[in-house]
Structures are given as C-alpha cells and as structure tokens.
Amino acid sequence: MAALLWLIPLALSLGAVALTAFFWTVKTGQYEDTKGDATRILYSEDRPIVDEDDLG
Amino acid sequence: MAEITPDAGCPSGQSTAQDLARTETGDVVDERLFIPYVQTRSNGNFAVDLMISGAHCAGCMAKIEREISALPDVQVARMNLSTMRLNVGWRGTETTANSIVSRLDALGYGAKPFDMQLEPLSAKAELKSLLKAMAVAGAAMANIMVISVCVWAGFDMGEHTRQILHILSGIIALPAVAYAGQPFFRSAWGALKNKHTNMDVPISLAVLLACALSIYETIHGNPDTYFDAAVMLLFLLLIGRYLDTRLRLRTGESAQRLAAMQASNASLIGDDGSITTVPASLIKPGDLLLIAAGERVAVDGEIIKGRSAIDTSIANGETLPAPYGPGDTLYSGMINLGNPLHMKALAVAQDSFLSEISNLVEAGEQKKSKFVRIADRAARAYVPIVHSLAFLTFVGWLMAGGSLRTASLNAIAVLIITCPCALGLAVPAVQIVASGRLFKKGVLIKSGDALERLAKIDTIVFDKTGTLTLGQLKLTNASEIDADMLALAAQLARGSRHPIARAIADSAGDGPIADNLEDIAGEGLRAKLDGKIVRLGSASFVGAKAHDNIRDDVQVESWLKVGRAKPIRFVFKDVPRMDARDTIKALSAHGYTMELLSGDTADMTAQTARTLGLKNWTGNVSPRDKLAHLTALKSAGRFPLMVGDGINDAPALANATASASPASAADISRAAADIILQGDKLSGLVTALLTAKDAQKRVKENLSLAVLYNMIAVPLAISGHVNPMLAALAMSGSSILVTLNALRLARH
Structure with a gap:
C-alpha cells in the first residue's frame, strides 16, 4: 500500500508534465497548419550537419 | 489575353488575369500596393502576410518558402498550407515587399496583401481555449478512470482506502471541471439570464450536481461517486464544441480569402493630377479616382467628369450597357466599357440605393438569426421533460418511503444520465x-x-x-464570320481590355496583336494592317448603314470594316x-x-x-x-x-x-x-x-438514437439501479454510436 503514496503523485505529475507540454503546443500555434506541417518534413532541404567551411 | 476566363475552381484566375493585363500595359506590380500592409516589428524589421494563389500542394509550399527565403534580407518565409497565406519577415527597407511579390510572380504564383486586422483573433482564441479545455478534461478523465477502475474492481479494498481514492478523484476532478466546464457554464448562465434554456443548462446542472453529490458522498465515506462521469461528460461535449467552432472558423477564413483574392486596385488621382495605384480597401470617401476603359469599378462613387457606357449587370442584372454621365452613381463591380471617367468615392451612407439595400439585408439577417438550430429545438423540448422527471423521481422516492438521501441520489442520477451528451455530438459531428x-x-x-x-x-x-x-460576353455568330476576318478582328481586339474585345480575342484564341493600334474611346479600335485601315467598333464608327443588316432587336454587337469593304457584324451575348x-x-x-x-x-x-x-x-x-x-x-x-x-x-x-x-x-x-x-x-x-x-436525415437518426438510449437508461435511473459505472458506460457508448453514424455520411 505504501507504494501508492509515491506512485500516485508520480503518475499525476507525469500527467501534468504532458498537459503542460500540450498547452505549450497550443500556445505556439502548432495546430494552425496541420496540412502544411504534415508535409513540410518531407520537403525540408537537407543541410550538412557540419558546415563545409569548418571542415576546411 | 488567353487567361481572361478564370480557371474553373481556381479563385485566383481572375486576379492573375488582371495582374497580367497590368503588366502588359507596363504598369508592373506596384510596390505601393503592398506597402500599406507591411507591418513594422518592434525590432525595426518588417513583415507582411500575403494570400497566395496558384499554390496547390506541399511542393508549391516548399518551392515558395525556399525561393523567398533565398532573397536578400529575407529572414523568414513561412507558408500556411491550410489558409494559403505566406508570412514573410525581413530587415532593411519596406520596399523589399516589391521584390518578394515580383519573385512570387516570376515563380508563377499570384499574391494579394492580407489585411492582418481582418484576422479573426477572437474566434482563434476561442478555438485555442476550447482545445486546452478539451485537453484538461481528457487528461483528468483518464486519470480518474484509472482510479475508478480500482474502486469498481474493489476486491478486498477497505473503506478507508476507497475513501482516499475518492478524495484523490475529487482533487483531480474539481479543478478540471472548474476549468473545462467554463464554456458550458457561461453559455448556460447567459441563457438563464435571458430567461431561455439551451442545451448547456441541463449539461451544467448535471455536471455541477454530479460534483456536489460526489463531494457529499466522499465526505460521508459512501461507496459511489460520480467524479468520473462529470469529467467524461465535459470531455465528450468539448469534442463536439471544438469541432463546431473549428468549422465556423475555417469557413469564415475561406470566405475571407475569397473576398481578399477578389479585392481590386483603384487608380487614385492626387491633388497634383498624378495617378497612384492603391488597394481599393484603402480608398476613403471623397478620394478622386480614375476609372479607365475596360476597368472594373473598385469602390462606390459618383461620376465627376466624363461620359461612358457602363456594364451595370452587377447592380441591376441588365446585360446591355447603359449610358452614364456626371452625377450618376457607380457601384463597385460595374465595368466601364467606354471612356475614362473621373469619380469621387462615396461613403455607403451617402447613397440611397446602397444604404437601402444594406438595410434590407440587415433586416433579413436579423430574421435569419432567429432560426433555432435543431439541437436547441430538441433541447427546448427535452429540458422541461428531464427536469420534471428528476423532480418526480425525488417526490416518488420520498412518498415510497425512501430516505431524503436515496431520493436525491436517484433524482440526481436521472439528471446525470439524461444529460444530453450524445445530443451535443449528434449535430456537430454530422x-x-x-x-x-x-x-x-x-x-x-x-x-x-x-x-x-x-x-x-x-x-x-x-x-x-x-x-x-x-455575366461575360461571348461571340455568338462566329460560324457566320470568315475565319480570316475573325483573325483580323482578333489582332485588334487583343490590344484592348474592353469586354467586347476580350470576347473576340477569346473566340479566336492566341495570336499576334496589331502594332499601330489606336483605341478611340467610346468608338472602337483602328489599325493599319497590310496597307488597309481596319476598324473594329460601333456601327457609327465603321459607318455601317441600314442595308448592312442592322437589326433593332436587343443585343450587343460590334462591326469590323476592312478598307472599303462591307462591314461585318459580330454579335455577342451573355451565355449560360x-x-x-x-x-x-x-x-x-x-x-x-x-x-x-x-x-x-x-x-x-x-x-x-x-x-x-x-x-x-x-x-x-x-x-x-x-x-x-x-x-x-x-x-x-x-x-x-x-x-x-x-x-x-x-x-x-x-x-x-x-x-x-x-x-x-x-x-x-x-x-x-x-x-x-x-x-x-x-x-x-x-x-x-x-x-x-442527407445530413439532416443523419442528424435526426442521431437524435433518435439519443432518445432511444434515454428510454432505456431513464427507467433504470428512476428505479435507483444506476451506479456510476453504468452511467459512464452508457454515456460514452451512446456518444461513440452517434459519432460513428455521422461518419457514415463521409463514405458516399
């Protein structure tokens, strides 16, 4: 039974974290163009992870 | 000129054609058209929102974003594929707007400035708050359900453990209800204040009573609480509310986009006689405007100078042009077919015809707003029945010798189980x-x-x-005209924006434009081709006589005269x-x-x-x-x-x-x-x-499903056989059923 004392608060705080994350996505307008965002990832241009100049 | 007819299904067709025509006349996309819409950011940078036409897919979006980002000074270019709006931010000078628009033009996309003041901010904020309320209700519901499962499963749970779990449910549920229930509480309160009822009244009542009852039961250590039902109710209803609001916002945005794409430009005459092209939306009453031949009137106004034939079909439905002169009123959408006109922009109130029209429209819209939606009509019949049932249950149990607690418990169970949860989804889903x-x-x-x-x-x-x-003229007697003659007429016609000229050019297709073309305002076109003077225009312009087959029936006609040959008649009609x-x-x-x-x-x-x-x-x-x-x-x-x-x-x-x-x-x-x-x-x-x-049929089916569910559940509640688990199952079950029935509509 003692496990409940810390498991339930832990579960609830995890839920709270997820909810906060969701609020953040709403606030930053991530649901305003679901159509565009869904496809944008497919068209994003690849850029070298390390700048070529730095390699020289 | 080939692009005069707007591409079917593409709202941009018309505006592109206009822009092209402007470009042909050397009046390249004017930066001043966009400058008024450029916003200055606090850090001194600039931004503009553009409505893009001609973009259809993610490929277009990627191309536009890539090309515009590559322009010098541009810091960000992001396109919203749902609203077809491109937001561009840059540093430097305001005039970069010009190169952005020209670049878009070169890529093959049209752009119109979007007035950020038209952004439906309050509707967007409402949608966001509904989404957040839905998330809160959903998260709370999931957590409470986990606890409820433990309580229902029970096993050898002691009374104290159960009470602790109920308290925990309450701690989660009450703040969630206070937050997520607001849209319903506000609407219910608003209705009650105006002595109406709407669907939100029984919803709010059920939620609040369920919470109050659960708090009471928790404090007294009794076995059943309704925290889970209250939160689930809100969650399911918020889905319906969110979908409904999103539909309204989306269609509102689309309608706005249509309007913006068709917004036209006007030629403003300055005090010094200079002419500037500005967006029609920036014209103020009293501004002096030039309406060129073939141009569409952008705002309502009074003619100051000039006489011309005007295509008035947009105002009164007449196909034949009418003569207009100083003192006459022009309405936006009319087309100047003849001479250039000077016009003073009018405020709506100054003009009796238009203000009368808008009064009549307003009166009609007020009447329409009294239309009661089927869900509210259902609620009006439903609320009194449900509330009297609950009251009768209470009285009935007391009279049958039940305790005060049993009586109120069962009365509240009736209210909870009849809460129009499925009703709230039945209509918006469809x-x-x-x-x-x-x-x-x-x-x-x-x-x-x-x-x-x-x-x-x-x-x-x-x-x-x-x-x-x-509402556009088409050449109707092309079969009577020699192909050579039509081609000749088209050479002249391609150089003019007059609707008649466009009709000829359309009928003849692509081809060359006559070089030394003269546009004689109000008369016609003249050019010298192969050493002969060719005229295209009115009967008097070509000197057509009675024996040349002039008929006096009503139609739009034009004549072609080559050298000294007999004039040829072209007949035009507005075709279905x-x-x-x-x-x-x-x-x-x-x-x-x-x-x-x-x-x-x-x-x-x-x-x-x-x-x-x-x-x-x-x-x-x-x-x-x-x-x-x-x-x-x-x-x-x-x-x-x-x-x-x-x-x-x-x-x-x-x-x-x-x-x-x-x-x-x-x-x-x-x-x-x-x-x-x-x-x-x-x-x-x-x-x-x-x-x-179809939709109405489906809505009625859904409402019947909701009634059927009540016919089964209500007797159970009245007789005291409903426990929280049954209430939760019945409510979610009926909501899912209703949603699935609505989705059948999509399969046609």
Missing part, C-alpha cells in the same frame, strides 16, 4: 462531415445552421445575369454557364420548383428561361420586388432558396430561407449568402442540397 464533403466539391457552407435550412428547401429562385449566365441546363434538369428531377427572377428586360429573361428549360420567369424585377416575391413565397408556406450574385439580389439572399452565390458575386451578396459556389460551376448546388438533406 455537420462537420457534411461540410467537409462539400468543401472538397467546391461548395463553401458558412455555418451549420445554413446546412439545416438548406435541407428544408423546396423552391429555388434564380437570378439570371452572373448566376445562370457567366456550361452546366446551367444540366443543373436545372437535375434539380427538377429531384422535385424542386424553380423560377427565374431577373432585373434584366423581359425579352432577355424569357430567352434565357427558354434556353434553360425554366417555365416560370419574371423580368424587370427591382431589388424590392425580388424581396417581396420571396416573402410571398415564404408566407405561402414554401421554403425558397435564392441563388444570385448582384447587389440587387442581396436583400433577397438575406431574406430567403437559404441562399447561394457564385464566388464572382458582389461583396454584399457574397456576405449575405449561406453558401458560396466556387469555380464557374452551378452543379455544386445539387450536391449542396442533396448533402444537406
């Missing part, structure tokens, strides 16, 4: 599916209740010019839309009564009615008569659908049971109409009417 289906077919439905009104339609009243017809006949046939097959009401002459109206197979028609109808006719139809017990595009149709559109406009309609008509038909097609009307009927 309407979302239906309007999504119509949107794909190019029909824009402005609201859910428009769909309900559309389902009741039994009579359809059409306007003629611009609705059943294209391609699918007008088929649409009318399909509608009559579905049992709709139809008639034609036109502001045009009786002859012209009769001719169109005959061609299209319409038996009932009336010509020479004033805007007031149109309105009176619709009112008469309504008081005869009919439900008329008005289909029209002109300013003269607006009062009738606003007063009809439901109304439709083509996308090319006048602003005031498009605003008054319930549905907008995009592209050059009328056939969307048939789809809209049938879908509305």
Whole structure:
C-alpha cells in the first residue's frame, strides 16, 4: 500500500508534465497548419550537419 | 489575353488575369500596393502576410518558402498550407515587399496583401481555449478512470482506502471541471439570464450536481461517486464544441480569402493630377479616382467628369450597357466599357440605393438569426421533460418511503444520465462531415445552421445575369464570320481590355496583336494592317448603314470594316454557364420548383428561361420586388432558396430561407449568402442540397438514437439501479454510436 503514496503523485505529475507540454503546443500555434506541417518534413532541404567551411 | 476566363475552381484566375493585363500595359506590380500592409516589428524589421494563389500542394509550399527565403534580407518565409497565406519577415527597407511579390510572380504564383486586422483573433482564441479545455478534461478523465477502475474492481479494498481514492478523484476532478466546464457554464448562465434554456443548462446542472453529490458522498465515506462521469461528460461535449467552432472558423477564413483574392486596385488621382495605384480597401470617401476603359469599378462613387457606357449587370442584372454621365452613381463591380471617367468615392451612407439595400439585408439577417438550430429545438423540448422527471423521481422516492438521501441520489442520477451528451455530438459531428464533403466539391457552407435550412428547401429562385449566365460576353455568330476576318478582328481586339474585345480575342484564341493600334474611346479600335485601315467598333464608327443588316432587336454587337469593304457584324451575348441546363434538369428531377427572377428586360429573361428549360420567369424585377416575391413565397408556406450574385439580389439572399452565390458575386451578396459556389460551376448546388438533406436525415437518426438510449437508461435511473459505472458506460457508448453514424455520411 505504501507504494501508492509515491506512485500516485508520480503518475499525476507525469500527467501534468504532458498537459503542460500540450498547452505549450497550443500556445505556439502548432495546430494552425496541420496540412502544411504534415508535409513540410518531407520537403525540408537537407543541410550538412557540419558546415563545409569548418571542415576546411 | 488567353487567361481572361478564370480557371474553373481556381479563385485566383481572375486576379492573375488582371495582374497580367497590368503588366502588359507596363504598369508592373506596384510596390505601393503592398506597402500599406507591411507591418513594422518592434525590432525595426518588417513583415507582411500575403494570400497566395496558384499554390496547390506541399511542393508549391516548399518551392515558395525556399525561393523567398533565398532573397536578400529575407529572414523568414513561412507558408500556411491550410489558409494559403505566406508570412514573410525581413530587415532593411519596406520596399523589399516589391521584390518578394515580383519573385512570387516570376515563380508563377499570384499574391494579394492580407489585411492582418481582418484576422479573426477572437474566434482563434476561442478555438485555442476550447482545445486546452478539451485537453484538461481528457487528461483528468483518464486519470480518474484509472482510479475508478480500482474502486469498481474493489476486491478486498477497505473503506478507508476507497475513501482516499475518492478524495484523490475529487482533487483531480474539481479543478478540471472548474476549468473545462467554463464554456458550458457561461453559455448556460447567459441563457438563464435571458430567461431561455439551451442545451448547456441541463449539461451544467448535471455536471455541477454530479460534483456536489460526489463531494457529499466522499465526505460521508459512501461507496459511489460520480467524479468520473462529470469529467467524461465535459470531455465528450468539448469534442463536439471544438469541432463546431473549428468549422465556423475555417469557413469564415475561406470566405475571407475569397473576398481578399477578389479585392481590386483603384487608380487614385492626387491633388497634383498624378495617378497612384492603391488597394481599393484603402480608398476613403471623397478620394478622386480614375476609372479607365475596360476597368472594373473598385469602390462606390459618383461620376465627376466624363461620359461612358457602363456594364451595370452587377447592380441591376441588365446585360446591355447603359449610358452614364456626371452625377450618376457607380457601384463597385460595374465595368466601364467606354471612356475614362473621373469619380469621387462615396461613403455607403451617402447613397440611397446602397444604404437601402444594406438595410434590407440587415433586416433579413436579423430574421435569419432567429432560426433555432435543431439541437436547441430538441433541447427546448427535452429540458422541461428531464427536469420534471428528476423532480418526480425525488417526490416518488420520498412518498415510497425512501430516505431524503436515496431520493436525491436517484433524482440526481436521472439528471446525470439524461444529460444530453450524445445530443451535443449528434449535430456537430454530422455537420462537420457534411461540410467537409462539400468543401472538397467546391461548395463553401458558412455555418451549420445554413446546412439545416438548406435541407428544408423546396423552391429555388434564380437570378439570371452572373448566376445562370457567366455575366461575360461571348461571340455568338462566329460560324457566320470568315475565319480570316475573325483573325483580323482578333489582332485588334487583343490590344484592348474592353469586354467586347476580350470576347473576340477569346473566340479566336492566341495570336499576334496589331502594332499601330489606336483605341478611340467610346468608338472602337483602328489599325493599319497590310496597307488597309481596319476598324473594329460601333456601327457609327465603321459607318455601317441600314442595308448592312442592322437589326433593332436587343443585343450587343460590334462591326469590323476592312478598307472599303462591307462591314461585318459580330454579335455577342451573355451565355449560360456550361452546366446551367444540366443543373436545372437535375434539380427538377429531384422535385424542386424553380423560377427565374431577373432585373434584366423581359425579352432577355424569357430567352434565357427558354434556353434553360425554366417555365416560370419574371423580368424587370427591382431589388424590392425580388424581396417581396420571396416573402410571398415564404408566407405561402414554401421554403425558397435564392441563388444570385448582384447587389440587387442581396436583400433577397438575406431574406430567403437559404441562399447561394457564385464566388464572382458582389461583396454584399457574397456576405449575405449561406453558401458560396466556387469555380464557374452551378452543379455544386445539387450536391449542396442533396448533402444537406442527407445530413439532416443523419442528424435526426442521431437524435433518435439519443432518445432511444434515454428510454432505456431513464427507467433504470428512476428505479435507483444506476451506479456510476453504468452511467459512464452508457454515456460514452451512446456518444461513440452517434459519432460513428455521422461518419457514415463521409463514405458516399
């Protein structure tokens, strides 16, 4: 039974974290163009992870 | 000139053609058109929102973003593919807007500035808060359910453990209800204050009572609480509320986009006589404007100088141009066919015709807003029944010797279980599916209740010019004219923006433009080709005489004279839309009564009615008569659908049971109409009417399902057999059933 004392608060705080994350996505307008965002990832241009100049 | 006819289904067609024509005349996309819309950011950078036309897919989006980001100074270019708006931010000077627009033009996309003040901020904020409320209710529901499962499973749980779990549920549920329930509490309170009831009254009551009862039971250590049911109720209802609000926002944005794409430019005459091109939306009353030949009037105004023939079909439905002179009023959307005019912009209030029209429209819209949606009608019948049932349960249990607690417990159970949860989803779910289906077919439905009104339609009243017809002249006697002569006429015609010239150019297709072309205002065109003087224009301009086959029947005509040869006659007519006949046939097959009401002459109206197979028609109808006719139809017990595009149709559109406009309609008509038909097609009307009927059928099915569920659940609740688990199962089960039934509509 003692496990409940810390498991339930832990579960609830995890839920709270997820909810906060969701609020953040709403606030930053991530649901305003679901159509565009869904496809944008497919068209994003690849850029070298390390700048070529730095390699020289 | 090949792009004069707007591409079907592409709202950009028209504006692109205009822009191209401007470019041809050397008047390249003017940066000043966009500057007024450029916003200055706090860090000194600039930003502008552009409506993009011609972009259809993610590929277009990627191309636009890549190319515009590559421009010097541009810091960010992000396109919203759902609203087709491109947001660009840059540093440096305001005039970069010009290079952005030219670059877009070079890429093959049209751009119009978007007025950020038109952004429906409050609707967007409402949608966001509903989404957050939904998330809170959902998260709380999931957590409470986990606890509830433990309580229901029970095993050898002690009383104290159970009480702790109930307290925990309460700690999660109460703040969640306080947050997520607000949309309902506010609406219910608003209705009660005005001595109405709506669906939110029983919802709020059920939620609040469930919470109050649960708190009481928790404190007294009793076995059952309804925290889970209260939160789940809110979650399911918020889904419906969110979908409904999103539908309204989306269609509102689409309608706004249509308006923005058709917004035109005006030539402003400065104090020093200089001419600047500015967006029509920035014109103030009193501004002096130049209306060039062939140009569409951008704002309402009074002619100061000049005389010309004006295509007035947008205002009164007449196909034939009328002579206008100083002192006459021009309305936006009219086309100047002849000489350049100077015009003073008018405020709406200054003009009796337009203010009368807007008063009539407003009156109609007020009447329409009194339309009670089917969900609210159901709620009005439902609320008293449910509340008396709960009251009777309470009294009944007391009289049967039950304790006060048992009596109130069962009465509250009745209220919770009858809470119109399925009812809240029954209607929006169907309407979302239906309007999504119509949107794909190019029909824009402005609201859910428009769909309900559309389902009741039994009579359809059409306007003629611009609705059943294209409102554009077409050459009708091409077969009588020599191909050589037509080609010759087209060489002249391609150099002019006059509607008649465009009709000839359209009919002849692509080809060369005459070099030394003279445009004699109000008369015609003249050029020297192969050593001969060629004239194209009015009968008097070419010197056509009575024996040259001049007829005095009503039609638009033009003459071509090559050298000294006999003039050749070109006849033009406003032709019906391609699918007008088929649409009318399909509608009559579905049992709709139809008639034609036109502001045009009786002859012209009769001719169109005959061609299209319409038996009932009336010509020479004033805007007031149109309105009176619709009112008469309504008081005869009919439900008329008005289909029209002109300013003269607006009062009738606003007063009809439901109304439709083509996308090319006048602003005031498009605003008054319930549905907008995009592209050059009328056939969307048939789809809209049938879908509305389907949707209404589905809504009624859903409501019956909700009633059926209540018929089973209510006796159980009255007799005291409902526990929280049963309430939760019944509510979610009925909601899922209703949603699935709505989704069947999408499969057609």
